[in-house]
Amino acid sequence: MNTQFKITKTDRPKQKPDPDTLEFGTVFTDHMFLMDYNKSSGWHDGRIVPYGPISLDPAAAVLHYSQTMFEGLKAYRAKDGSIQLFRPDMNAKRTTLTNARLCIPPIDEDLFVNAIKAIVDFDREWTPNKENTSLYVRPFIFANEAFLGVRPAEQFIFVIILSPVGSYYKSGLAPTKIFVEDEYVRAVAGGTGFAKIGGNYAMSLKSQEKAHAHGFSQVLWLDGVERKYVEEIGTSNAFFVIGGEIFTAPLTGSILPGITRDSVITLLREWGFPVREERFSIQDIYDAHEKGQLDEVFATGTATVISPVGLMRWSGREIIVNNGNIGHLSQKLYDEISGIQTGLIEDRHGWIQKV
Numbered sequence: 001m002n003t004q005f006k007i008t009k010t011d012r013p014k015q016k017p018d019p020d021t022l023e024f025g026t027v028f029t030d031h032m033f034l035m036d037y038n039k040s041s042g043w044h045d046g047r048i049v050p051y052g053p054i055s056l057d058p059a060a061a062v063l064h065y066s067q068t069m070f071e072g073l074k075a076y077r078a079k080d081g082s083i084q085l086f087r088p089d090m091n092a093k094r095t096t097l098t099n100a101r102l103c104i105p106p107i108d109e110d111l112f113v114n115a116i117k118a119i120v121d122f123d124r125e126w127t128p129n130k131e132n133t134s135l136y137v138r139p140f141i142f143a144n145e146a147f148l149g150v151r152p153a154e155q156f157i158f159v160i161i162l163s164p165v166g167s168y169y170k171s172g173l174a175p176t177k178i179f180v181e182d183e184y185v186r187a188v189a190g191g192t193g194f195a196k197i198g199g200n201y202a203m204s205l206k207s208q209e210k211a212h213a214h215g216f217s218q219v220l221w222l223d224g225v226e227r228k229y230v231e232e233i234g235t236s237n238a239f240f241v242i243g244g245e246i247f248t249a250p251l252t253g254s255i256l257p258g259i260t261r262d263s264v265i266t267l268l269r270e271w272g273f274p275v276r277e278e279r280f281s282i283q284d285i286y287d288a289h290e291k292g293q294l295d296e297v298f299a300t301g302t303a304t305v306i307s308p309v310g311l312m313r314w315s316g317r318e319i320i321v322n323n324g325n326i327g328h329l330s331q332k333l334y335d336e337i338s339g340i341q342t343g344l345i346e347d348r349h350g351w352i353q354k355v
């Protein structure tokens with residue numbers, strides 16, 4: 001498979017990290033994937049090269065106007081030693097949507113997936129095989145044309161870097177404390193909330209810092225117009241189990257279409273649970289809690305798969321969810337999805353692609 005890309009091998013391979021001390025995104029593998037875009041050649045010169053700095057003109061458009069996007073997925077080491085990706089075709093599809101919104105030229109979706117497979121395969125020894133570890137895959141694109149005018153750039157670079165990562169939770173799932181943000185907003189319909197872009201993250205840091213200062217691990221975002229409807233939890237999608245039904249915000253433009261979100265909805269429906277993709281307010285959540293009907297709250301995303309919420313604070317009012325314990329559905333979904341990802345549970349959906 002590598003043969004379609006030129007390869008330059010590093011002459012200084014690095015020491016691989018101890019799998020017991022892996023964190024998130026601090027260690028990178030020996031190689032990276034690069035591909036260039038310009039108007040005359042389109043996307044061209046896909047290649048694997050030694051991991052290292054990329055030189056950039058100070059006038060590069062990305063540094064001034066943020067024309068850049070990213071993706072995130074993981075390669076998992078299965079019990080039999082093989083390496084598997086979870087739904088990389090969905091990352092390719094989402095890249096197409098994000099690129100369209102940011103005037104970044106589209107990348108052929110098969111080429112996108114093949115590039116991921118090629119670099120993961122080339123650095124395959126870096127995929128850790130300890131339980132709860134994985135190889136995080138970070139594809140991203142940015143405008144590297146040196147030009148200060150405001151218009152879509154005509155030159156881009158597509159990069160894929162890889163990072164062996166440890167479990168988000170050192171000792172199994174752990175419920176988090178969530179701060180409901182009613183001052184700053186993340187996204188509005190018509191904006192860029194559905195696109196995976198650095199800009200959405202830059203403007204979220206202030207709220208994250210505020211939440212951390214108050215001893216909370218994440219924020220819950222309310223809608224950007226009325227600051228009333230529940231949208232997402234930090235950089236994850238949000239689910240609420242209320243009286244036997246599961247609620248999550250609909251994909252109306254301000255919500256990131258999470259691949260974990262889609263997988264969770266698919267599984268819940270197969271298991272016979274009613275899932276309602278509907279707008280609902282933070283007041284509805286507090287009312288349900290008051291009536292003893294708020295059974296579980298959890299966030300979904302590639303980094304954690306499922307992150308149960310144990311406590312929420314909204315304008316000074318704190319509620320404890322499920323006595324601060326991991327909910328039944330949170331655990332079941334976590335076990336099922338991470339089981340499929342690591343090959344312990346049969347993949348009945350065609351979600352796994354071997355490398």
Ligand SMILES: *Cc1c(COP(=O)(O)O)cnc(C)c1O
Nearest residue numbers: 235236237256258259260301302
């Ligand atoms: C990446 C991301 C998610 C989760 O998406 P997954 O595909 O499940 O990893 C949710 N919300 C935001 C804002 C994100 O950036």
